[in-house]
Amino acid sequence: MIARSTRRTPPPEDCPLDLCLKFLASAWTTRILWFLHCGPRHFGDLRRDLRGISAKVLTQRLRRMEEQGLIARRKLPTRTAQVEYRLTATGREFKPVLDAMIRVARRIRD
Numbered sequence: 001m002i003a004r005s006t007r008r009t010p011p012p013e014d015c016p017l018d019l020c021l022k023f024l025a026s027a028w029t030t031r032i033l034w035f036l037h038c039g040p041r042h043f044g045d046l047r048r049d050l051r052g053i054s055a056k057v058l059t060q061r062l063r064r065m066e067e068q069g070l071i072a073r074r075k076l077p078t079r080t081a082q083v084e085y086r087l088t089a090t091g092r093e094f095k096p097v098l099d100a101m102i103r104v105a106r107r108i109r110d
Contacts, residue, residue, distance in 0.1 A: 033094050040086040
């Protein structure tokens with residue numbers, strides 16, 4: 001019989017899962033991802049989609065997500081200044097995660 005060690009190795013301090021969970025747990029972030037999965041949105045569209053979010057908070061979240069490479073911001077060539085936000089390839093990688101969360105939420109809700 002082989003003796004098993006009862007000593008467990010702790011997860012690394014810079015665990016990538018912790019980073020991802022912290023990102024998803026920040027207010028509004030998962031909902032922004034969800035709405036952008038439906039297609040590109042203007043700032044005003046996101047404000048309407050995310051009832052209750054202030055312009056300041058939405059701006060902060062969008063800037064942070066752009067810095068992280070999850071969304072791309074594009075100025076549109078229109079007379080009035082319009083900006084469109086869309087998911088990058090990295091941002092689209094969250095789709096299966098969000099879909100799985102929705103499936104689980106539906107099961108535990110019932």
